[in-house]
Amino acid sequence: MNIHQNLSDPRANDGPNASGDQLERLRGYINSQIVGQSAFLDKLLIALLADGHVLLEGAPGLAKTKAVNTLAAAIHCDDRRIQFTPDLLPTDLTGTDVFRPGEGTFEFVEGPLFHNLILADEINRAPAKVQSALLEAMAERQITVGQSTYKLPDLFMVLATQNPIEQEGTYPLPEAQLDRFLMHVKVDYPDLEAERQILALVRGEAMHGRTEPDFTVTPATIFGWRAAALKTHVSKALEDYILQFVFATRKPETYGNDLSGLIAFGASPRGTIALDRCARVHAFMRGSEFATPVDVQAVVHDVLRHRLILNFEAEADGVTKDQVIDELLKRVPVS
Ligand SMILES: Nc1ncnc2c1ncn2[C@@H]1O[C@H](COP(=O)(O)OP(=O)(O)OP(=O)(O)O)[C@@H](O)[C@H]1O
Numbered sequence: 001m002n003i004h005q006n007l008s009d010p011r012a013n014d015g016p017n018a019s020g021d022q023l024e025r026l027r028g029y030i031n032s033q034i035v036g037q038s039a040f041l042d043k044l045l046i047a048l049l050a051d052g053h054v055l056l057e058g059a060p061g062l063a064k065t066k067a068v069n070t071l072a073a074a075i076h077c078d079d080r081r082i083q084f085t086p087d088l089l090p091t092d093l094t095g096t097d098v099f100r101p102g103e104g105t106f107e108f109v110e111g112p113l114f115h116n117l118i119l120a121d122e123i124n125r126a127p128a129k130v131q132s133a134l135l136e137a138m139a140e141r142q143i144t145v146g147q148s149t150y151k152l153p154d155l156f157m158v159l160a161t162q163n164p165i166e167q168e169g170t171y172p173l174p175e176a177q178l179d180r181f182l183m184h185v186k187v188d189y190p191d192l193e194a195e196r197q198i199l200a201l202v203r204g205e206a207m208h209g210r211t212e213p214d215f216t217v218t219p220a221t222i223f224g225w226r227a228a229a230l231k232t233h234v235s236k237a238l239e240d241y242i243l244q245f246v247f248a249t250r251k252p253e254t255y256g257n258d259l260s261g262l263i264a265f266g267a268s269p270r271g272t273i274a275l276d277r278c279a280r281v282h283a284f285m286r287g288s289e290f291a292t293p294v295d296v297q298a299v300v301h302d303v304l305r306h307r308l309i310l311n312f313e314a315e316a317d318g319v320t321k322d323q324v325i326d327e328l329l330k331r332v333p334v335s
C-alpha cells in the first residue's frame with residue numbers, strides 16, 4: 001500500500017473533507033429513500049448531531065416511521081418503535097426487575113428504551129406517569145428502577161409524535177415539558193412531483209427490496225461529527241443576535257407595540273442553548289467553520305416554536321407561533 005497516496009486522498013484521513021464527504025453520502029442516501037422531505041430529514045440530522053430529541057408533528061403516512069428506520073439502519077444503530085396507549089405503564093418503557101425462581105433472585109430486564117433511536121408514537125395517548133418516565137429518560141439518559149440505575153446507550157435519541165387529528169381521550173404533553181425537546185419539527189405533505197417519485201420508489205422496493213447504503217457511518221462517526229460541530233465558531237455579534245432573539249420572545253413589545261401581549265411565556269435558557277447548538281450544527285453541516293445569522297434563522301422556528309406560549313387572545317385571533325417567530329425575524333436586528 002502506498003502510504004503517500006493514501007494521505008493525499010481526502011477520504012483516507014479524518015480531515016474535514018472526509019467527514020463532509022461521508023455526511024453528504026448519508027444525507028444523499030436518506031433522501032433517496034424518503035423523497036421530497038429534505039427539510040425534515042436535515043432536521044433529523046441536526047438533532048442527531050446536536051445530541052437532542054425531536055418532537056415530530058405531521059399527518060399520518062408521511063414516512064416518519066420510515067425516516068427513523070432508514071436513519072437507524074444507515075448509521076448502524078438499532079431503533080425501536082413504541083406505540084403509546086392509555087394502558088401503558090412506565091415499566092413498559094424502562095424495563096423492570098423480574099424474579100428468577102431458579103436462582104431466587106431478581107434480574108433487571110431492559111425495556112424498549114434501551115435502544116439508540118426511539119420512535120415514541122402518539123405520546124399523548126399515554127397518561128402523565130408514562131410520559132414523565134420518557135421525559136426523564138430523555139433528560140437523564142439513564143433509568144432508575146428500584147435501587148439501581150441503568151445507563152442508556154451513548155447514542156440515544158427520542159423522536160416523539162403527537163397525534164394531531166384526534167384529541168379526544170388523549171393527554172397532551174404539558175407545555176412546560178415540551179421544553180425538553182431540542183426541536184419541534186413539522187412534517188409537511190410532499191409536492192406532486194415528489195409524490196410521483198414516492199410511487200415509483202415504493203413500487204421498486206416492493207419488487208427488488210430496499211437499496212442498501214454504500215458507505216459506512218457508525219455511532220463512532222456520529223460522535224466525531226458531534227465533537228467537530230461543537231468547534232464551530234460563534235462570533236460575539238452572532239451570540240448577541242441569539243440572545244437578543246430569545247429575549248425578544250420574552251419582551252416582544254421592545255420591537256413594536258403591536259407585539260405587546262402576544263406571548264404569555266417566552267423561551268427559556270434551554271431555548272438559548274438549543275438555538276446556539278443547532279445553529280452551529282447547521283453551519284457544520286454546510287461545511288463551514290463559522291456560524292452566521294443564516295444558520296440561526298434556518299433553525300429558529302424548529303428550536304423555538306414549542307417553547308413559546310401565546311396569549312389566549314392571540315390564539316383566539318388565529319395567530320400562530322410560527323407567525324410570531326417570522327415577525328421577530330423581521331424586527332430583531334442582526335448585530
Ligand atoms: N416521502 C416519502 N418517501 C418514500 N416513501 C414514502 C414517503 N412518504 C410516505 N412513504 C411511504 O408511505 C408509507 C407510510 O410511511 P410511514 O409508515 O413511515 O408513515 P408514518 O408517518 O410513520 O405514518 P403514521 O403517522 O401513520 O405512523 C411507507 O410505506 C413509506 O414507504
Ligand SMILES: [Mg+2]
Nearest residue numbers: 064065066121
Ligand atoms: Mg409511523
